[in-house]
Amino acid sequence: MKLKKVLIMIITITLLLSSCSGGSGNISSAGNDSMNESVESIMENIMESVAESNAASDAESNIDESDVPDVSQVESETESQSDTSKPSDTSKPNETSKPSDTSVPETSTPDETSQPDIVEAPNNKVAYIPLDNRPVNVDRVIYQAKSGGLELIIPEEDLFATQLDNRKTNLNGTKYGDRQALLNWLKSVDDECDYFVISLDQMLSGGLVTSRSMNNEDMMFEYGIIDYLIKLSKNNKVYFFDTVMRLASTVDFNGYTITEYNALRSYGKVARKLLSGSELTVENIISGYKNGTDGKPINSSLSNTVIDNYLKARARKLKLIDYLLTLGKQLNTYYFIGIDDSSPENTIQTNEINYIKQKLGSTGTIFAGTDELGMMGVAKLSVEKCNKAIKVAVKYFGALENTAADAFDNGTLKGNVTAHLTSLNADIITSVTPDIEVLVLTKPSNSAYIGTYVDNLVARLNENIAEKLPTVVIDASGQLGNLQPKLISSVDMGMLLGYSSWNTVGNAIGIALGQGFARYTYLKYSDEITSESHEGFLKSMTFAYVKDMSYIIGRGRYADMGSLSYYLANEAAVNKNITSWMMSTDYNLNTVSILHNLNNGHLISDLNGYKQQAIGTISLDKFRLPWYRTFEMTFEITIK
Numbered sequence: 001m002k003l004k005k006v007l008i009m010i011i012t013i014t015l016l017l018s019s020c021s022g023g024s025g026n027i028s029s030a031g032n033d034s035m036n037e038s039v040e041s042i043m044e045n046i047m048e049s050v051a052e053s054n055a056a057s058d059a060e061s062n063i064d065e066s067d068v069p070d071v072s073q074v075e076s077e078t079e080s081q082s083d084t085s086k087p088s089d090t091s092k093p094n095e096t097s098k099p100s101d102t103s104v105p106e107t108s109t110p111d112e113t114s115q116p117d118i119v120e121a122p123n124n125k126v127a128y129i130p131l132d133n134r135p136v137n138v139d140r141v142i143y144q145a146k147s148g149g150l151e152l153i154i155p156e157e158d159l160f161a162t163q164l165d166n167r168k169t170n171l172n173g174t175k176y177g178d179r180q181a182l183l184n185w186l187k188s189v190d191d192e193c194d195y196f197v198i199s200l201d202q203m204l205s206g207g208l209v210t211s212r213s214m215n216n217e218d219m220m221f222e223y224g225i226i227d228y229l230i231k232l233s234k235n236n237k238v239y240f241f242d243t244v245m246r247l248a249s250t251v252d253f254n255g256y257t258i259t260e261y262n263a264l265r266s267y268g269k270v271a272r273k274l275l276s277g278s279e280l281t282v283e284n285i286i287s288g289y290k291n292g293t294d295g296k297p298i299n300s301s302l303s304n305t306v307i308d309n310y311l312k313a314r315a316r317k318l319k320l321i322d323y324l325l326t327l328g329k330q331l332n333t334y335y336f337i338g339i340d341d342s343s344p345e346n347t348i349q350t351n352e353i354n355y356i357k358q359k360l361g362s363t364g365t366i367f368a369g370t371d372e373l374g375m376m377g378v379a380k381l382s383v384e385k386c387n388k389a390i391k392v393a394v395k396y397f398g399a400l401e402n403t404a405a406d407a408f409d410n411g412t413l414k415g416n417v418t419a420h421l422t423s424l425n426a427d428i429i430t431s432v433t434p435d436i437e438v439l440v441l442t443k444p445s446n447s448a449y450i451g452t453y454v455d456n457l458v459a460r461l462n463e464n465i466a467e468k469l470p471t472v473v474i475d476a477s478g479q480l481g482n483l484q485p486k487l488i489s490s491v492d493m494g495m496l497l498g499y500s501s502w503n504t505v506g507n508a509i510g511i512a513l514g515q516g517f518a519r520y521t522y523l524k525y526s527d528e529i530t531s532e533s534h535e536g537f538l539k540s541m542t543f544a545y546v547k548d549m550s551y552i553i554g555r556g557r558y559a560d561m562g563s564l565s566y567y568l569a570n571e572a573a574v575n576k577n578i579t580s581w582m583m584s585t586d587y588n589l590n591t592v593s594i595l596h597n598l599n600n601g602h603l604i605s606d607l608n609g610y611k612q613q614a615i616g617t618i619s620l621d622k623f624r625l626p627w628y629r630t631f632e633m634t635f636e637i638t639i640k
Contacts, residue, residue, distance in 0.1 A: 124150045125153055126153065127153050127192075128141065129182060132209065136371045138157075147518060147540050148519060150381070152378075153192070158170050158171050158172075159181050159185065160178075164627060176207050179225065186228075190236070195381055197374060198239070198240050199241055203225055204222045204320055209253050226328070237384070238332065238334075239334050240334070242321055242335065243317075247265045247349065248341060264310055270347070272293065272346065272350065273293050274293075274350065274351065275355075280355055281355075282318055286311075289348060314352070318352055325363075329361065330363075336373050337364060339410055341370075342409060343407065343408070344404040350410075365419055365422065367411075367416055367419035368411065369504065371507045371510075372506065372509070372510025375515065376513075380424055380425075385521070386525040390521070392436050394437075395437065396442055397454070398450075399445035400443045401440065406504055413442055417440060426517075437472075438471070439473050441473075451482065457483065462491060468610045471495075472496065472512050472516035473512065474508055474513075475500070479553050488549075495603065495612070497604070498512040500512040501553060502548045520607065534605060537603065538598070538618060539637045545594045551582070554589030578624065578625065579623040582635070601615050602614055617639070617640045619640075620638075
């Protein structure tokens, strides 16, 4: 490394000056000529080394920050091209040209065999670009990072916020994240952070929702962002996460309703011709979007304009990830690719998935899920910081782990759990004692025995707690609601390292494992365990229990739906009602019973010499719906 050579020469000069001055600071005349010649020679070498270093740096990366186009030059064009507002059924099809291949010159491809120079972070600061501003991508990740002893640095919410229909715009005048401002923010924290967890959907499209609709074909602005991200990853550890675009559209965005959602999901689920070998290219995948396995156009009730916009958005996303994976596969980057709302059959996603999987190689992983990806990135960082492979045992209760987890998974439950675990460097074992045990409740093979499956899982969990074996619980039963009452009544729930039953099973897997692994590595391998980390952990688990149990499975989100009709007119009144609903005791799995369990329970406080301690008092307040719909909810958590 040229810099090291320069530093050595500077030190040599210093020692030479010191020796010649006899320690007095004055150079003796006898040694003056000799010393001058030596210094001049060394200075010439320094200048040559600096020049060589600069030349090497220029050759290594020809990306200049000024080359990244300003959003003002392209934003208006991009926004108009991404407008997929609901058109009339009489719209005529757009004329589309054959997409070009997105291959890049081989001379631009980084050398994957060379080890990049990585400076270990002097602190635990992590710069984080969220997928969007939903609580699952912000609150949960903040709590998780804190529970693992990490300091998460995050931009102002307005820079990554999504606004649904009939809502205000962000300060940049759009309904999606400010990509130029986020780019500037990354540059501003580069000197402060050596670890980055970055959503590509946010950086390239302004968020998850817009990534499904933005369909501009001129992507010079996006390519400029990618070029900078590649430059950023040269001297930092960067965890990127992205998605394979889901089958359906987004309800309440750009005029789309549940009608378009269902129609586009049905259109996307139609089987396409499977490509392999040399036929599996970006160009061939895109050209086959409109045709079924017989090569004929797929019939749909949707207008040609709606279909064309949908397919352009898919093509755009595929080209962008292809560009990054072609140029940005380095040893100090890792990619989490989530398959957003999929299906177990051959669909429009299948060729995209196979292509990305092939392109990733060993630099990343791809699995069903989306909302958990930020937490997976933080967990991966936690594991790699301790440089240990975690031994994990997985036990399934319900006997259906080898079937599709739900209608949104493209594989089996066991396959998805395994993919999440291996991405975290887990060593999945079946014989020796594990570091962590993961207990998974599947859908029941026989519904008459669901109670037995639940009892067996809870018994195993309590046995693990008694034997001081850290445990993570995943409810993949389809939100049946059988497990949660047993946990509340029979388990010291603060003793778990992770739990989730949130939304799709892929989400639940990643949320539970992400929290569990971040906490385990911190408790096991940190020199000092702080009270702040305990607070972060309790907030993370409280959020998971209240949100995933009481709000989702306990059906709290369906209480008094009518009042939402005046949310925009009287937000404070609605938030007050939500707080009342969530703190009441008149529906299943109420929040009060969860808090009673936690406030009378314990947490694991150290794993390097097993310790536990009482939790204290947890209280909740200020329940609210940040996206003004009942799918998301957040609240304030106080620990005393």
